Amino acid sequence: MxxxxxxxxxxxxxxxxxxxxxxxxxxxxxxxxxxxxxxxxxxxxVALIGPNGAGKSTLFQVISGLRxxxxxxxxxxxxxxxxLNPAQIARAGIGRSFQSPQVFSRLSVADNLRACLLAAQPARRWWLPYQRDAELRQQVAHWLQALQLRDCADMPAQNIDYARLRALELGLGLINRAPLLLLDEPTAGMNRAQAAHMLDLIEQLCGDRTLLLIEHDPDAVFRLATxxxxxxxxxxxxxxxxxxxxxxxxxxxxxxxxxx
Ligand SMILES: Nc1ncnc2c1ncn2[C@@H]1O[C@H](COP(=O)(O)OP(=O)(O)OP(=O)(O)O)[C@@H](O)[C@H]1O
Known part of the structure; x- marks a missing residue:
């Protein structure tokens, strides 16, 4: 051939x-x-749309092993x-966000990113205290910058505003480099400026990853979906x-x- x-x-x-x-x-x-x-x-x-109760979130739950x-x-x-169980499915290559953001609410924004970076590096030198791991510090700094969260890096996640919380959750979904990302209403509950910022972040950070997103906002659907x-x-x-x-x-x- x-x-x-x-x-x-x-x-x-x-x-x-x-x-x-x-x-x-x-x-x-x-x-x-x-x-x-x-x-x-x-x-x-791919944008997954449909009236309330159509089964969109249930399909996400099924794909992620939660139903x-x-x-x-x-x-x-x-x-x-x-x-597989949900953790195995995540490791198999699916990152996701939820309708109501799921982060470690008592940890700082930087520690949320650090925890996910550590979980995504199973081969990391486990004996090295993470405070002394220069590469890890650099990666946290990179994600804080990319997600535009530098100014709230040390705040507990439960104290940051909703739009930033969703940006943090997006970052947590992206960190393990999963090829497929499920985003459940990433702009829900946001004003126009916040929603536009979230769409910018998704476009900038998702690169050529495959997306399946639930969205009710037609602007978001027509901007992101193929x-x-x-x-x-x-x-x-x-x-x-x-x-x-x-x-x-x-x-x-x-x-x-x-x-x-
Ligand atoms: N645990 C449950 N037990 C029984 N019915 C449920 C359960 N969870 C969801 N449902 C029902 O399943 C249907 C689909 O719900 P689902 O949340 O998947 O819809 P959706 O398309 O995501 O809606 P929305 O756009 O309002 O979020 C709804 O009728 C809902 O009431």
């Missing part, structure tokens, strides 16, 4: 980065996700992950380019509440 053909073969042979296959999830006796299929290729930025499946499977880069997937009643209702989804009659009906 010649070189270009070989490259094309490899590109098509590579499994999707995320492959959600026929997932059913039942909570409190109610079906929440029903035969849900979703494949995401490396490098895509059990009734049927189906979840694969990351060809590896089945739905039987593809939009619409969930309705636990199923994929539409999947396509942002412009096509914007004009999809079925999607409009779901948002206006006129869909069956």
């Amino acid at each position: 010649n070189a270009p053909l070989n490259a094309a073969f490899n590109a098509t042979a590579r499994p999707p980065l995320l492959d959600v296959r026929g997932v059913h999830c039942v909570l409190g006796g109610q079906p929440i996700l029903t035969d849900l299929n979703l494949q995401i290729k490396a490098g895509e930025r 059990p499946l009734r049927a189906g499977s979840v694969w990351l880069a060809g590896r089945r992950i739905d039987r 593809r939009v997937v619409v969930l309705h009643q636990g199923r994929v209702l539409a999947d396509g380019a942002p412009e096509a989804i914007r004009h999809d009659a079925q999607v409009q009906a779901v948002y206006l509440g006129t869909a069956p």
Whole structure:
């Protein structure tokens, strides 16, 4: 096989980065996700949208191992992950943020970053006190700068404002270099200026990572996403380019509440 053909073969042979296959999830006796299929290729930025209660957060919980499946499977880069626990799934390559930010609230902002950096370096020289580890200090300084959190580095995370808390959580999700990042409503509860700042941070820091984000703000969806997937009643209702989804009659009906 010649070189270009070989490259094309490899590109098509590579499994999707995320492959959600026929997932059913039942909570409190109610079906929440029903035969849900979703494949995401490396490098895509996918917005997951849909009306309240469509099952978006539940799908994130299922992917991260925080909710059990009734049927189906979840694969990351060809590896089945739905039987792993949440920590194993994170180590397998999924970083995430939550609707309500999850950080170590009593630790300082810098110590939050330090803790995640330490957890992401299993081969670190464990006998070296972290205060004397110059490389670790440099990395913390790098992340404080990148997240624009230098001026609150020594404050307990529970005392910083909400927009900064979300920036910190974004950093914690990025530190272990997971190829797939799940962001649950990264701009929720923010004013326009704060939301614009958060979108800037996501664009600057996520690089070519694959993103799956839940977002209600159309500005954020159209700025970040290369593809939009619409969930309705636990199923994929539409999947396509942002412009096509914007004009999809079925999607409009779901948002206006006129869909069956
Ligand atoms: N632990 C639970 N037990 C029973 N039902 C649940 C549970 N958690 C969620 N649900 C229900 O599952 C459905 C989907 O919830 P989910 O939070 O996934 O929706 P969503 O699309 O993320 O909504 P929103 O945009 O409002 O966050 C809702 O009807 C919700 O009430």
